[in-house]
Structure formats: structure tokens, C-alpha cells
Amino acid sequence: MRFTPEQLEAARDRVVPDVVAGGLRVLFCGINPGLMTAATGHHFARPGNRFWPVLHAAGFTPRRFHPAEQAELLDHGLGITNVVARPTARADELTPEEFREGGRILAEKVARLRPRWLAVAGVTAYRVAFGDKHAAIGPQERTLGETRIWALPNPSGLNAHWSLTTMAEEYGRLRAAAFGAGTAD
Known part of the structure; x- marks a missing residue:
């Protein structure tokens, strides 16, 4: 679906509902909804965003x-929210x-939902949101209750530092930690 610039601008006031349930294996956390996500109501909706291909790869x-x-993620023990x-x-x-x-709001959400892993897709966002200046991509020492945290590369097409292949490898490390050697099914 194509949107006019005016339609995308009008989406700035929309709330994009989380895709969540209690006890998820992994709660993926984007930085914030883009205007295409807000216009469609679907997370990571911009055509250049690599979240969906990386998740599969x-x-x-x-x-x-x-x-x-996106709601089908729940059947695989996965969910989506945002930092902002x-x-x-x-x-x-x-x-x-x-x-x-x-x-702060994310920490409250995690305390309520208790996923096994919180996967923040954007290490810079994680650093600022949680005051951890030295965080790097990968598992973090910090936990939120019993929920472990993994900082992932941002799947935005603007993040040219990571290829689809290298991003899938890092996401795959998280998958192995969350589900073991098999797949999420």
C-alpha cells in the first residue's frame, strides 16, 4: 500500500499496539514506530526494513x-514492542x-509480561534508555527481574553497517539462546 506524504505525516499521532502476551520466549523491542508503521498499524512495515527477512533467516x-x-509471532513465543x-x-x-x-515504561512492561529475553533492536537506543554507555551488541549483564536482555543491530535499512547475513547471524545467536539448537517451532 502506498501512502502520500500527507497521510504519513497524519500518522504521527497514532498509537501502534504492541504484539505481546505473558511468558514469551523473546520480546523484540524496536526503537520507535516509523511513520509507515504508524500508518499501517503493523510493526517494521517500511519496505526497506530488514526485521521480517532477518527473523526468518x-x-x-x-x-x-x-x-x-505480526500477530502470528505470538504462536512462536515472540512479541514486539518499542522503547518509545x-x-x-x-x-x-x-x-x-x-x-x-x-x-522506564519498558521495564514495567517486562515486569508484567515476564518474557525470557528482551531483545532491543538498536544498541544506541538501549544505551540511552537504560543508561548503559558501554553496552555492545549481544547479551547484556543487566537483567529486568528474571528477563535477560540482548542488544541487537537495528534492522532499519539506514543501518548499513550490518548486512542481512551478518544481522541474521547475530539474531540467530539470540534464537539459539532462547530456543536451543532447534528453531522456534
């Missing part, structure tokens, strides 16, 4: 899901205060 899903199929709920065209429109408040 890493073995989390049996096939490549489309953003409109406010939709923007780019993450650099967010303030450090929004990230810190988002981290």
Missing part, C-alpha cells in the same frame, strides 16, 4: 512473515528524555 519463523501477519511509542520519520527526532522514560 535467523530461524525464528518457518517462513518470512509480512508485517500484517511516539511515531517519527527518523529515530533522531526522539529526545534522550523520551528514551529514558521509554526505558
Whole structure:
């Protein structure tokens, strides 16, 4: 579906519901919804975003899901939320205060839902939201209750430092930690 610039701008005020349930294996956490996500109501909806292909390539899903199929993630023990709920065209429109408040809200959400892993897709967002300046991609020492945390590369097409292959390898490390050697099924 194509949107006009006016339609995308109008989506700045929309709330994108989380895809969550209690006791998930992995709760993926984006930085914040993009305008395409806000316009469609589906997480990681921008065509250049690599979240859905990487999720499949890493073995989390049996096939490549489309953003409109996001609710099917729950059947695989997976969910999606964001650090900051406010939709923007780019993450650099967010303030450090929004990230810190988002981290606080996220910690409350994790305490309520108790996923095994919180996977933050964007190490810079994780650093600011949780005040951990030295965090690197991979598992973190910090936990939220019993929930372990993994900082993942941001799947945005703007993140050219990571190829689809290298990103899938890192996501695959998380999959192995969350599900063992097999797939999420």
C-alpha cells in the first residue's frame, strides 16, 4: 500500500499496539514506530526494513512473515514492542528524555509480561534508555527481574553497517539462546 506524504505525516499521532502476551520466549523491542508503521498499524512495515527477512533467516519463523501477519509471532513465543511509542520519520527526532522514560515504561512492561529475553533492536537506543554507555551488541549483564536482555543491530535499512547475513547471524545467536539448537517451532 502506498501512502502520500500527507497521510504519513497524519500518522504521527497514532498509537501502534504492541504484539505481546505473558511468558514469551523473546520480546523484540524496536526503537520507535516509523511513520509507515504508524500508518499501517503493523510493526517494521517500511519496505526497506530488514526485521521480517532477518527473523526468518535467523530461524525464528518457518517462513518470512509480512508485517500484517505480526500477530502470528505470538504462536512462536515472540512479541514486539518499542522503547518509545511516539511515531517519527527518523529515530533522531526522539529526545534522550523520551528514551529514558521509554526505558522506564519498558521495564514495567517486562515486569508484567515476564518474557525470557528482551531483545532491543538498536544498541544506541538501549544505551540511552537504560543508561548503559558501554553496552555492545549481544547479551547484556543487566537483567529486568528474571528477563535477560540482548542488544541487537537495528534492522532499519539506514543501518548499513550490518548486512542481512551478518544481522541474521547475530539474531540467530539470540534464537539459539532462547530456543536451543532447534528453531522456534
